Amino acid sequence: MIEFEERSQAFLSWLSTSSVSLNSKISLADLRSQHAGRGVVATSDIIEDEILFTIPREVILIAENSDLSAKLPQVLEELDSWTALILVMMYEHLKGSASPWKPYFDVLPLTFDTLMFWTQEELEELQASAVRNKIGRDSADKTFRETILPIFHSNGAILFLNGNFISDEELLSLAHRMASTIMAYAFDIEKKDGDKEFDEEGYTSDEDDEVLPKGMVPLADMLNADADRNNARLFYQEDALVMKAIKPIAAGEEIFNDYGPLPRSDLLRRYGYVTSNYAKFDVVEVSHEILIDTVAQNGAISREEIDSRLEYLDGEGIIDTGYDICRPVPGEPIQEIFSPELLTVIAALLMPTADFEQMKERGKLPKIGSISSKVASLLSKLVRNRAMQYATTFEDDEVALSSLLASHTQNNLSRHSYRMQMALEVRLGEKSALREAEQILQRLEATAIESEKDHKRNPRFHTDDGSSKKRKVG
Ligand SMILES: C[S@@+](CC[C@H](N)C(=O)[O-])C[C@H]1O[C@@H](n2cnc3c(N)ncnc32)[C@H](O)[C@@H]1O
Missing domain, CATH: 3.90.1410.10 (set domain protein methyltransferase, domain 1)
Structure with missing residues (x-):
């Protein structure tokens, strides 16, 4: 050899x-x-x-x-x-x-x-x-x-x-x-x-x-x-x-x-290593099933109505098996964090029935501008439900990672230990991306609630996607 x-x-x-x-x-x-x-x-x-x-x-x-x-x-x-x-x-x-x-x-x-x-x-x-x-x-x-x-x-x-x-x-x-x-x-x-x-x-x-x-x-x-x-x-x-x-x-x-700008999960899958410099590219995928379960749990719309709306949305080509949530970058628009398809599906599922029917008749999809408090709140629930799919919490993992790193300095790093460390870094990265997304959603929801109250006080049209238009006078 x-x-x-x-x-x-x-x-x-x-x-x-x-x-x-x-x-x-x-x-x-x-x-x-x-x-x-x-x-x-x-x-x-x-x-x-x-x-x-x-x-x-x-x-x-x-x-x-x-x-x-x-x-x-x-x-x-x-x-x-x-x-x-x-x-x-x-x-x-x-x-x-x-x-x-x-x-x-x-x-x-x-x-x-x-x-x-x-x-x-x-x-x-x-x-x-x-x-x-x-x-x-x-x-x-x-x-x-x-x-x-x-x-x-x-x-x-x-x-x-x-x-x-x-x-x-x-x-x-x-x-x-x-x-x-x-x-x-x-x-x-x-x-x-x-x-x-x-x-x-x-x-x-x-x-x-x-x-x-x-x-x-x-x-x-x-x-x-x-x-x-x-x-x-x-x-x-x-x-x-x-x-x-x-x-x-x-x-x-x-x-x-x-x-390439790879999330650590993909870097590990393709190249077998991770470094913290890739953390900014971390992405969490939410499955279509958990999205639908979260909308159903929310209670504003029945399962039958969800299925019927999904049929239309599927025809429009925006239903996927999963949707991405990216690690937020401060000041970046919400569409950069949540995939536009995810925002569109949620907006469509939360619309009042009459608005949905009208949109469907015109063969359109909801516009994704600023998001409403309803959408922000649903997204927060979705992010929390997704985080709960991991067997341990962010805090548990932080403790596990520091004790693993401490043991690495004392012993020789075995291949198994190295893999354990990389797995922890990947799942911690995904959990922290979800946390950061949730913090942004909480702020967005609070701002949206304020501006919706304002819209009610002032004579304006309030659109369901959270944007507002001045009422035409005369
Ligand atoms: C194109 S090869 C680069 C050459 C490789 N280091 C070798 O010894 O053959 C890609 C592999 O290098 C390793 N690698 C690349 N960049 C790395 C980095 N920043 N830290 C640790 N390993 C890395 C990974 O094992 C990856 O699969």
């Missing part, structure tokens, strides 16, 4: 023989003491726009760059880009030393802390976080059994080089490992200009709509990320991919990529 540092050195030598050019001001660092594996750090000051490294397109691990594309062209063509990359990575891995990517595979992980690999007991620690419904291990398993295994069964001579057969269970576990590597490491590879498709008028397809193929980009994927601390970005050129500094980076600083 080659040691960590030797693997890093072999990888760096491989990069240089593969014509990857590397700025001498950066190096690969061992960040295992920070639970961050390998990372890239600046060894001297780097200026904005400075090139950190350049990777020729041939070095990217994609189906076209593997000799499997010549051996099984039709099989690969029929697969989506994600599954094709899993198959190619399994093939290259099984080739062992015969694979041109061997030194690269040697620095890729064998084990993960992503939720796919947590035990049932560990997942329980996430309590009522909606992320538990998004792991998808069973559906991935089914896909691998239905697509990957038959390909291995029919093409054993090609895929098991030198007759090194492995069992179906081992193949499945390898497929999961490669899929998880892709999820945490792969990039969406922008096409070369020459490979883009142009229409008759010479326009390429709208890039925002296009699903780009995934590819493994050696070295670019050694960059860690920490919310908005990103200081480098990958640029796609005709023949190469170029990583550039997007701000000055001082000697000793880590070089960070951007994995």
Whole structure:
């Protein structure tokens, strides 16, 4: 078993023989003491726009760059880009030393802390976080059994080089490992200009709509990320991919990529880590069921009436299985905290029957401007009901987290303890987002009550969404 540092050195030598050019001001660092594996750090000051490294397109691990594309062209063509990359990575891995990517595979992980690999007991620690419904291990398993295994069964001579057969269970576990590597490491590879498709008028397809193929980009994927601390970005050129500094980076600083504005639950699901810098992106999903139960508990409208209104709202395309509540940012409008669909459904369910019928006749939906005291009060109840779905309170979790952190400084941090800590951070983050949302709702409700009283005292129209209009005179 080659040691960590030797693997890093072999990888760096491989990069240089593969014509990857590397700025001498950066190096690969061992960040295992920070639970961050390998990372890239600046060894001297780097200026904005400075090139950190350049990777020729041939070095990217994609189906076209593997000799499997010549051996099984039709099989690969029929697969989506994600599954094709899993198959190619399994093939290259099984080739062992015969694979041109061997030194690269040697620095890729064998084990993960992503939720796919947590035990049932560990997942329980996430309590009522909606992320538990998004792991998808069973559906991935089914896909691998239905697509990957038959390909291995029919093409054993090609895929098991030198007759090194492995069992179906081992193949499945390898497929999961490669899929998880892709999820945490792969990039969406922008096409070369020459490979883009142009229409008759010479326009390429709208890039925002296009699903780009995934590819493994050696070295670019050694960059860690920490919310908005990103200081480098990958640029796609005709023949190469170029990583550039997007701000000055001082000697000793880590070089960070951007994995996106992910809530900690999703960061844990996809990448297997969390940091407090991602707390601002935390989101809590409320299910449609708990929303409807809360409206029914409220008592202002019967279950039958709720169902009948939902039928109309569903036709208008705003009913979902769940709705997001984001962590509030001070001063931000309410629509940034609660999903517009959630606000629309609640406003529609709380409307007086005559107003709802009139709106329905016109084929409209309620306008979401300022919210009424009724809507604010219902949202508060919803937020409280959602918080009650977690087995412990915010205060319980704060105590549990500090005692876990204290035990970490005394003992070596085991993988299990690390996962417990991350689960606590995720569920605490969701509970605190709910608390902050509730505090805002209490203030909004109080303000709405005052302005509604004012509307009653003054001759104005009071609309159900809480907005007011001056009564037309004359
Ligand atoms: C694209 S790879 C980055 C290279 C990786 N550190 C390695 O050693 O191979 C993404 C993985 O790096 C780790 N990672 C990235 N950013 C991190 C951070 N800020 N803290 C801890 N781990 C991080 C996570 O395990 C994640 O799944």
